[in-house]
Amino acid sequence: MLTKIILTLQRRHNIEFLIILNKYNEAEKTLSAFIEKFPDSSIEPPAYFSLGTVLTYQKKYKKAIAVFSQFAYKYPSSTLAPDALYEAGAISLTIQDTSNSIIYLKKFIDTYPSSHLI
Numbered sequence: 001m002l003t004k005i006i007l008t009l010q011r012r013h014n015i016e017f018l019i020i021l022n023k024y025n026e027a028e029k030t031l032s033a034f035i036e037k038f039p040d041s042s043i044e045p046p047a048y049f050s051l052g053t054v055l056t057y058q059k060k061y062k063k064a065i066a067v068f069s070q071f072a073y074k075y076p077s078s079t080l081a082p083d084a085l086y087e088a089g090a091i092s093l094t095i096q097d098t099s100n101s102i103i104y105l106k107k108f109i110d111t112y113p114s115s116h117l118i
Helices: 002-020 026-037 044-057 061-074 082-096 098-111
Strands: none
Touching: 002 026, 002 044, 026 044, 044 061, 044 082, 061 082, 061 098, 082 098
16 A cells, blocks of 8 residues: 555656656656556545646647536535636637536536636
């Protein structure tokens, strides 16, 4: 168990370092592999959210929207859930997908009316 925790923390540090260095392709691959290998890890939600962020940096907007919306539905009680719905809506607007943007942002406002993002 301790070995798994140490490996998890090392991977998280490595991913953050890759993002700082703008090595988004490597970060995407590492995050995807981590999520697949440790689907029930307590660190999976932040990794999942980070994957959406990395995809956004890469301008892989449709994939980012999918990741953020899946995150919001998979982890609705996470402190990152409001941010995920907001990101899905904002990115949808960026790619001029107004109808989905409205759906995500309405869900965001209805579900998290006291969010710091409002």
